Amino acid sequence: MTPEEVLARLDAPLSLRRRVFYLAVAFAGLTGSALIGLLWVTEPGLPTRTSVAFGVLVAIGLGWAAFGGWAVTRRTPLFARDRVVAGWLGVAAWLAFSVGALVISLLRHEREPALLGVVLLLGALAALNLRVARRARAALVRRRNALAATTTGE
Amino acid sequence: MSDELLVVRCQLGEREAFTELVQGWHPAVERYVGRMLGGSDDDVVQEIWLAVFNGLPTLRQPDRFTPWLFTIARRAVMNRLRDAYARPEPEPIVDLPGDDEAEGVVNRETLAGALAALPAREREVLLLFHLEDQPLDACAQICGVPVGTVKSRLNRARRLLRHELVRKGYEA
Secondary structure (H helix, E strand, C coil), X not given: CCHHHHHHHCCCCCXXXXXXXXXXXXXXXXXXXXXXXXXXXXXXXXCHHHHHHHHHHHHHHHHHHHHXXXXXXXXXXXXXXXXXXXXXXXXXXXXXXXXXXXXXXXXXXXXXXXXXXXXXXXXXXXXXXXHHHHHHHHHHHHHHHHHHHHHHHC | CCHHHHHHHHHHCCHHHHXXXXXXXXXXXXXXXXXXXXXXXXXXXXXHHHHHHHHHHHCCCHHHHHHHHHHHHXXXXXXXXXXXXXXXXXXXXXXXXXXXXXXHHCCHHHXXXXXXXXXXXXXXXXXXXXXXXXXXXXXXXXXXXXXHHHHHHHHHHHHHHHHHHHHCCCCC
């Protein structure tokens, strides 16, 4: 087997587009199921059939989230650059959820301190995740530049 | 370019670095697999490269890439050899006189040919130490045993190898 054949076989796991797709699928599933779940718990007096439909939709969303999460932990490696992309996608998912939660709260004309707490907590998590990913990437970039300077200087 | 720089570039996610890493290390991986298994095995080689790229983002010491790579390669090879390991250990071989002269007499290719006749544990330390030029501590890390065990396996491997070469008529 030649190196080119090895690389051709590794094409799928090392494809950036595929990694971003898996991440997007995971976050979309998570956000969708969270918003549907929010609608479900804040809607009083739902008939059983509607509750079952909500439950199925939440399960589908969680299924996609689990698939995306599994893919980026088992099938395709996430490199430093991908983790930053994942961090931004997390922030985008948090924003989408926050806007959805705000709209639902406004429609209900009710203040939800617990919901506000959840939104703030998720926001803090998303920001922390992005910060960690950016710091890790910056550290690697510094290391790469230092090593490249040493190599060039030799 | 140093391996450490190449590994750091891979950890960042640079596609060109993946190509350079595979082009630089594929011959060594293929050689190790071929000599450990007594013939090339594309599935094992691919399994090794998949494991390498899956593990690269979490490799904490890029400067220790080589022993890490061979640890992964060894695991894949040992999985393939597991059936052979499941059999009882062979009877201890009686010491032969003239221990450490074999490697000075034969060239690398002759050595590689005779390696095929050695048991897997002895073959792997000879491969790593003599053919891949890994230091003793790296061999110990790769094989997951103390340095002393590597030394004793090396001694035993040399004795067996010498015996094998003598049997094939290579005695000086």
